[in-house]
Amino acid sequence: MGTFYFFLFxxxxxxxxxxxxxxxxxxxxVxxxxxxxxxxxxLDSRLVSFTNIAVSIQVLLGIFLYVMFLTQGAGITGRSIGAISGGHLVPALLAVAGTGFAVGRSRRAQNSRDxxxxxxxxxxxxxxxxxxALATVGGIFAMATS
Ligand code: HEM
Structure with a gap:
């Protein structure tokens, strides 16, 4: 396990x-x-927008980590490439779709209720x-050590 992988992880x-x-x-x-x-x-606009940014940063870091994970064939949590791809990557991308929807649609809606x-x-x-996505890597509080 390289130091950079560990740092990114x-x-x-x-x-x-x-x-x-x-x-x-x-x-x-909301x-x-x-x-x-x-x-x-x-404040509502800001919170929704910051949430989208926070989840996007999470996903971006995940994608960098994933590329390294693929090239070295194994990681720290002991999960397989299949489990990380299907059970972690896919729900994570759907999560960004959700926060993106929240930002875009709340911005365009005409009234507060919408x-x-x-x-x-x-x-x-x-x-x-x-x-x-978290359930796949051991749950919300997962903290694997190398
Ligand atoms: C909402 C988005 C995401 C959350 C909350 C999340 C959370 C986590 C957490 C908490 C861990 C480490 C668990 C531990 O410390 O034991 C982890 C590991 C990992 N995540 Fe994510 N992640 C997200 C998105 C992604 C995405 C989009 C990718 C890209 C495919 C990704 C790839 C990975 C990889 C490769 C590992 C390390 C696997 C290993 O070394 O065994 N994550 N993720």
Missing amino acids: QAHSGWRWVALLFLVVTTIK VIGWAANQNWSN KFKFASIGLIVADLMVYG
Whole structure:
């Protein structure tokens, strides 16, 4: 296991906490906004946008790691290439689709109710997909050591 792979692995593994924090906080905020018929604020736009950026960074780090994982044929968690490709990469890409949907549709919607609705739907999909991606590598709290 090379030092660079280890470094990238730690960055990708650690960044999950940033992504999870944004996902949880923003989802709760927009679902409450939707249920309570609140007015869409600048803070809502920022939170949805930062969540998308945090998940995108996670995925970008993952893709760099994946390329190295493929070239060396094995990683740190003990998962196979098939498991990482099917059970980790695919749900992770669907998660970015979810956060992207949340950003795009909430921006274009005409009223607060629709903005909250689209943001909630996109983020709930993203939460479920991130949960699925994490389940493949040992769960939300997984911390493999080399
Ligand atoms: C929402 C997106 C993602 C999350 C939350 C996430 C989370 C994680 C976590 C927490 C680990 C390490 C587990 C541990 O420390 O034991 C990990 C490992 C890994 N992830 Fe991701 N990941 C995401 C997306 C991706 C993507 C898009 C790829 C690209 C295919 C990817 C590729 C990998 C690889 C190659 C490993 C290391 C496998 C190993 O060395 O055994 N991840 N991921």
